[in-house]
Structures are given as structure tokens and as C-alpha cells.
Amino acid sequence: MSEVTFAVLDVVPETYAVTPVLTARIGIATDGDEPVHAIALRCQVRIEPLRRGYTDDEAAGLLDLFGPRERWGTTQHNFLWQHSTTMVPGFTGTTQVDLPLECTYDFEVTAAKYFHALRDGMIPLQFLFSGTVFTKGKTNFSVQQVPWDREDHFDLPVSAWHDLMQLHYPNTGWLRLTRDTLEALARFKSGRGLLSFDDAITSLLTIHTAQEVR
Structure with a gap:
């Protein structure tokens, strides 16, 4: 089977969604002419806090997550944002597909707390791809797993997340209480x-x- 590669082309707010959703546009390519019938695509999206710097105001907002700056060398690690899935229709050569990224303004969720603390710049994301590729086999279907090393990195503008929250929760936020x-x-x-x-x-x-x- 041809090698399949993935690249994150863009991440944009889904303006007309009922709940806050970002849409990641994923480019997919094979290195041969063999048609791909479909891909059951899975993706783990992680946040890479070490890939950017932070102002003092941002550091104050991140105190609950990482502690004071002097401890960041041991407390700042990549952490999970979410898992997402989608079905990729059949294609030959290259194609693109939308991957939904559901968002929340619940500050009990680590990612939301991290996003809210950022004032400017970029949110460093890591996309780890997996899933099942369906191609033509000798009898009918051939099934193969997406290689474990398929990943990409993307810098999401902080303004995109804040604009999305402002769209769905204008001048408000969520606080979970017992x-x-x-x-x-x-x-x-x-x-x-x-x-x-x-x-x-x-x-x-x-x-x-x-x-x-x-």
C-alpha cells in the first residue's frame, strides 16, 4: 500500500455551529496512484506549552496549571486536549478533510484554563494521527493501520479561540459549582x-x- 501522510493546513472557528467548534483542515496525500477507498481517521490533539513564551499576566493565569515560573522546567509538559474522529471519503493522490475540534469554556477543563490565560500569540498544538486505511485488495478490501509516527504541529492564533468564545458566550464565562x-x-x-x-x-x-x- 502507498504511504499516507497528513498535514494540518488551517484551523478556523465554525461560525454557525450550535456549540463552540474549531475546524481543522487536514491535507492527506499518498505517494502512489493506488486509490484509497476510505480512511477511518482518528486524531489525538495535544498542547505543547514549551513551544512558546509567556508574559507575566499570562504566567499569573497559568499558576494553577504549572505553578510559579521557577518550577516550569519540571511542571510544563505536553498534555492532552482532545480526541477527534472523522471519515475520509475515497480519493486518489491527495484530498482534504475537516476534523472537528469541540471547545468548552468550562474552567475545570485544563485546556480551557490554559487557553483563557493566554492573551496573544499562538497556541502550540500537536496532532497525532491514527486510524484504518481501506484500499483495494486481491479479493476485495485491503485494510491497514495508519503508521504510528504520523503527526503534525500547528500554531493556532490565540485570537481564534477568544473570538469563538466571545461568539458563543459574549462577555460571560462558565463556573462549575456543587x-x-x-x-x-x-x-x-x-x-x-x-x-x-x-x-x-x-x-x-x-x-x-x-x-x-x-
Whole structure:
């Protein structure tokens, strides 16, 4: 079977999706003229934090993930963002396919916390490809696995992720709380006659700040 290679050509926001999604455009090529019937493509997408620098503001936002700067030499490692799959239709020679990358604004998710902390520049991504290639065999189908060493790197503009979040969650974000905490916050909100949970949390922060000043 011909060798199959993969390259990340672009990653762009999916403007009209119901939920936040980035679309990676993947270029696929073979080194021969043998037709490929289909590819059941899998991809592991990882973040490579060591491939970029960070401002002091960004470092403060990354404190929960990596600790202070002096520890980054031992705490900053590549980490998983997500797994994605797609079916590649039949082709000969070269083709392109869209790979969906689902995003979240949940700060309990490591990748979202990392993305949110970045102010400018690029998000360094690593794409590790795997899957099953279907080609014509002597009898009917020939099946072969994508070689384990197929990978590519891509620098996603930080602005692309922030623009996507702004599109789906304008001037808002997500905060996951336990049910008991939500119920207590709801009682506080109702007892103070506040209109929203945002107002309740702002009020609590004001109270806390005033106590610290004392």
C-alpha cells in the first residue's frame, strides 16, 4: 500500500455551529496512484506549552496549571486536549478533510484554563494521527493501520479561540459549582433581593474585600 501522510493546513472557528467548534483542515496525500477507498481517521490533539513564551499576566493565569515560573522546567509538559474522529471519503493522490475540534469554556477543563490565560500569540498544538486505511485488495478490501509516527504541529492564533468564545458566550464565562454551593448562593441571592447569580457573587466579593481591609 502507498504511504499516507497528513498535514494540518488551517484551523478556523465554525461560525454557525450550535456549540463552540474549531475546524481543522487536514491535507492527506499518498505517494502512489493506488486509490484509497476510505480512511477511518482518528486524531489525538495535544498542547505543547514549551513551544512558546509567556508574559507575566499570562504566567499569573497559568499558576494553577504549572505553578510559579521557577518550577516550569519540571511542571510544563505536553498534555492532552482532545480526541477527534472523522471519515475520509475515497480519493486518489491527495484530498482534504475537516476534523472537528469541540471547545468548552468550562474552567475545570485544563485546556480551557490554559487557553483563557493566554492573551496573544499562538497556541502550540500537536496532532497525532491514527486510524484504518481501506484500499483495494486481491479479493476485495485491503485494510491497514495508519503508521504510528504520523503527526503534525500547528500554531493556532490565540485570537481564534477568544473570538469563538466571545461568539458563543459574549462577555460571560462558565463556573462549575456543587449543588450545595448553588443552593446556598440562591438563598443568599433571594435573601438580599439580588437579580442574578452574578450580582450575588459580586456582593460576596465586596463583603470579602471590605473584611480584608479591616
